[in-house]
Amino acid sequence: MPDTTLDITGWTCPAPLRDRPRVVMGHGGGGALSAELVEHLFAPAFGGPVLAQLGDSATVTLGGVRLAFSTDSYVVRPLFFPGGSIGDLAVNGTVNDLAMSGAQAAYLSCGFILEEGVELSVVARVAEALGDAARAAGVEVATGDTKVVEAGHGDGIYINTAGIGIIPQGVDLRPQRVVPGDVVIVSGEIGLHGVAIMSVREGLEFGVDIESDCAPLGDLVRAMLEVTPDLHVLRDPTRGGLAASLNEIAAASGAGVVIQEGRVPVPVPVRNACAILGLDPLYVANEGKLVAFVPREHAEAVLAAMRTHPLGRHAAVIGEAVDAHPGLVVARTGLGGTRVVDLPIGEQLPRIC
Amino acid sequence: MKYIDEFQDPDLARRLLDDIHSTVTRPWALMEVCGGQTHTIIRHGIDQLLPDLVELIHGPGCPVCVTPLEVIDKALEIASRPDVIFCSFGDMLRVPGTGRDLFQVRSEGGDVRVVYSPLDALKIAQQNPRNEVVFFGIGFETTAPPNAMTVYQAKKLGIRNFSLLVSHVRVPPAIEAIMQSPSCRVQAFLAAGHVCSVMGTGEYPELAARHRVPIVVTGFEPLDILEGVRRAVHQLERGEHTVDNAYARAVRPEGNPAALAMLGDVFEVTDRAWRGIGVIPDSGWRLSARYRDFDAEHRFSVTGINTREPAECRSGEVLQGLLKPHECEAFGTTCTPRNPLGATMVSSEGACAAYYLYRRLEITPTRTARTAAPAPTARTAERTATADAPLEASPVA
Numbered sequence: 001m002p003d004t005t006l007d008i009t010g011w012t013c014p015a016p017l018r019d020r021p022r023v024v025m026g027h028g029g030g031g032a033l034s035a036e037l038v039e040h041l042f043a044p045a046f047g048g049p050v051l052a053q054l055g056d057s058a059t060v061t062l063g064g065v066r067l068a069f070s071t072d073s074y075v076v077r078p079l080f081f082p083g084g085s086i087g088d089l090a091v092n093g094t095v096n097d098l099a100m101s102g103a104q105a106a107y108l109s110c111g112f113i114l115e116e117g118v119e120l121s122v123v124a125r126v127a128e129a130l131g132d133a134a135r136a137a138g139v140e141v142a143t144g145d146t147k148v149v150e151a152g153h154g155d156g157i158y159i160n161t162a163g164i165g166i167i168p169q170g171v172d173l174r175p176q177r178v179v180p181g182d183v184v185i186v187s188g189e190i191g192l193h194g195v196a197i198m199s200v201r202e203g204l205e206f207g208v209d210i211e212s213d214c215a216p217l218g219d220l221v222r223a224m225l226e227v228t229p230d231l232h233v234l235r236d237p238t239r240g241g242l243a244a245s246l247n248e249i250a251a252a253s254g255a256g257v258v259i260q261e262g263r264v265p266v267p268v269p270v271r272n273a274c275a276i277l278g279l280d281p282l283y284v285a286n287e288g289k290l291v292a293f294v295p296r297e298h299a300e301a302v303l304a305a306m307r308t309h310p311l312g313r314h315a316a317v318i319g320e321a322v323d324a325h326p327g328l329v330v331a332r333t334g335l336g337g338t339r340v341v342d343l344p345i346g347e348q349l350p351r352i353c
Numbered sequence: 354m355k356y357i358d359e360f361q362d363p364d365l366a367r368r369l370l371d372d373i374h375s376t377v378t379r380p381w382a383l384m385e386v387c388g389g390q391t392h393t394i395i396r397h398g399i400d401q402l403l404p405d406l407v408e409l410i411h412g413p414g415c416p417v418c419v420t421p422l423e424v425i426d427k428a429l430e431i432a433s434r435p436d437v438i439f440c441s442f443g444d445m446l447r448v449p450g451t452g453r454d455l456f457q458v459r460s461e462g463g464d465v466r467v468v469y470s471p472l473d474a475l476k477i478a479q480q481n482p483r484n485e486v487v488f489f490g491i492g493f494e495t496t497a498p499p500n501a502m503t504v505y506q507a508k509k510l511g512i513r514n515f516s517l518l519v520s521h522v523r524v525p526p527a528i529e530a531i532m533q534s535p536s537c538r539v540q541a542f543l544a545a546g547h548v549c550s551v552m553g554t555g556e557y558p559e560l561a562a563r564h565r566v567p568i569v570v571t572g573f574e575p576l577d578i579l580e581g582v583r584r585a586v587h588q589l590e591r592g593e594h595t596v597d598n599a600y601a602r603a604v605r606p607e608g609n610p611a612a613l614a615m616l617g618d619v620f621e622v623t624d625r626a627w628r629g630i631g632v633i634p635d636s637g638w639r640l641s642a643r644y645r646d647f648d649a650e651h652r653f654s655v656t657g658i659n660t661r662e663p664a665e666c667r668s669g670e671v672l673q674g675l676l677k678p679h680e681c682e683a684f685g686t687t688c689t690p691r692n693p694l695g696a697t698m699v700s701s702e703g704a705c706a707a708y709y710l711y712r713r714l715e716i717t718p719t720r721t722a723r724t725a726a727p728a729p730t731a732r733t734a735e736r737t738a739t740a741d742a743p744l745e746a747s748p749v750a
Binding site: 021022023024025026032325328330333334335336337338339340342 | 691
């Protein structure tokens with residue numbers, strides 16, 4: 001035996017993607033495969049303490065000012081869907097990532113990747129939607145970029161946006177602040193965006209009268225912070241749905257989370273569509289909702305403030321952080337049973353029958 | 354669609370549970386045949402609410418789980434060919450063959466598409482006349498009729514570039530095989546309602562009488578399951594063994610004549626291998642001679658298939674109700690939905706996946722007990738860990 005003591009500090013897994021030699025769609029699904037890609041491949045490659053926060057947006061200090069900084073790419077199909085378009089998403093997604101740090105978005109960058117052959121009238125509609133959404137969110141598109149890829153190498157239009165905003169003093173939103181007893185509040189009905197997209201996707205058209213919830217959440221967050229700056233953590237449950245957000249918070253905070261399934265607001269059309277497709281509404285994407293972990297003593301006032309805001313009128317307490325089962329999310333079912341709510345692996349797949 | 358809330362009503366569920374609790378006097382083992390029923394049971398915690406005397410055993414009725422490894426490997430081989438567009442329902446894409454799955458084939462350049470109906474695959478064939486379009490035709494009596502109809506349409510329309518990779522299975526021979534097993538513990542069956550909505554109930558009375566086992570046709574909502582259990586327990590306590598239709602809103606004794614006619618025209622009964630179980634006589638369908646041209650196995654020369662099932666996978670025992678998922682040594686360690694050894698862990702209807710997804714909390718302490726201090730039983734652990742969680746005390750609840 002060689003006389004050495006191994007220092008394993010800083011080691012990373014030498015075979016991070018052992019079961020997947022190539023990228024599969026699930027790596028972009030917002031579940032376990034996405035998290036693995038970031039944590040085991042990107043983060044070690046890039047390094048840096050800021051990225052290691054792994055929040056929806058990064059928190060940085062420049063010239064004594066705390067800033068939230070975030071980027072996201074939008075590859076949605078179809079480009080236009082009930083309740084919005086890729087242009088709305090490209091603004092609201094990034095604005096909301098900043099809002100989850102408590103920041104109001106100030107400036108956005110906007111990168112268009114256009115596929116050769118896409119009609120300019122379509123590009124114009126998307127650009128107009130993007131501009132309208134930016135004005136509605138109170139944010140200015142300050143810089144941009146355009147690239148064109150050959151026909152067949154894209155889905156018409158891809159958009160990347162990055163955003164920056166100032167975090168108010170006294171606001172410190174991160175999962176590590178979650179403590180047992182915190183009350184879990186969701187801002188409204190879940191699953192609308194994912195079902196709206198599915199309802200118009202090729203091969204899956206079904207007649208539901210439902211629109212995406214795509215909306216900017218900065219103003220709702222401001223109303224909540226006016227009640228107390230002492231919110232512990234906020235997340236907007238986009239890809240992977242409410243289940244993914246709760247799991248991320250549970251894992252990062254080390255707390256357990258218990259939710260009452262019957263208290264989670266799920267619109268009837270969403271529930272029906274999910275029943276037909278064999279999907280779980282907890283895993284369906286949202287684009288205008290947030291989930292908050294709030295100190296128990298402030299929960300009632302925060303909930304009341306949310307309900308007076310148009311984007312929070314269906315806000316509901318759905319559970320709490322607990323000492324038991326650290327890092328796990330557990331749902332109590334309507335019938336009185338319990339189940340673990342796991343992080344999705346990749347994308348949800350409709351069942352065969 | 355209506356009635357989802359009605360069939361999940363906690364008050365009605367409580368009444369059914371009270372009836373079951375007050376009826377049962379002895380231990381009974383019931384098998385729910387269908388993976389969809391298993392999913393409902395575990396997702397809603399129904400097994401936790403039943404009396405300890407009533408044990409639910411999870412049956413082989415997950416079509417994804419029982420599709421043989423050899424067929425999966427054939428699918429992977431066909432889907433890898435450059436001229437093929439391979440179409441499948443979504444949940445087959447994640448099922449592991451020997452070493453890879455259809456997602457991986459797609460990432461390697463294979464044209465693998467998720468469809469929601471076999472007719473969509475036929476449409477793709479019409480739109481891509483230079484490609485061979487293959488649809489992965491798996492499933493029980495529920496998915497067989499639309500697949501049969503698609504082949505019928507293809508023939509009628511003269512579409513030559515469409516074929517079906519067939520691995521359809523039938524439920525009654527599986528029940529027969531389970532009852533003939535010397536280690537069988539099943540005393541009653543909850544038959545799959547959607548299968549009976551196609552086939553009717555005519556295949557079951559003889560099975561029930563010969564094996565002296567109650568068979569209750571059961572739906573898939575929580576109250577359907579509880580009503581099925583209730584009727585089965587009543588029969589068992591009274592020593593009866595009849596076929597009882599508790600899913601009358603969907604199932605007629607004669608089944609669906611149009612679907613049956615289509616099945617009879619396009620398919621013929623054959624012996625079929627079930628993954629993890631083996632060959633069950635007369636338990637499957639293949640395309641009949643008149644439609645042999647549409648059989649992907651005939652059209653493509655798929656040779657050199659060398660299947661390799663992980664030795665430690667015990668999904669066969671799980672599928673036969675001989676082993677609870679968490680009793681397998683590999684469960685949650687070497688076998689997880691991320692890295693499944695068998696289809697019962699990867700399929701959304703698989704019993705192992707349901708236990709892993711929904712029951713890890715109660716299973717973990719039990720498994721730890723093998724190397725550490727004695728842990729409470731699964732049910733006790735569950736109750737101490739979560740049922741008393743202080744959510745009710747929330748000031749804003």
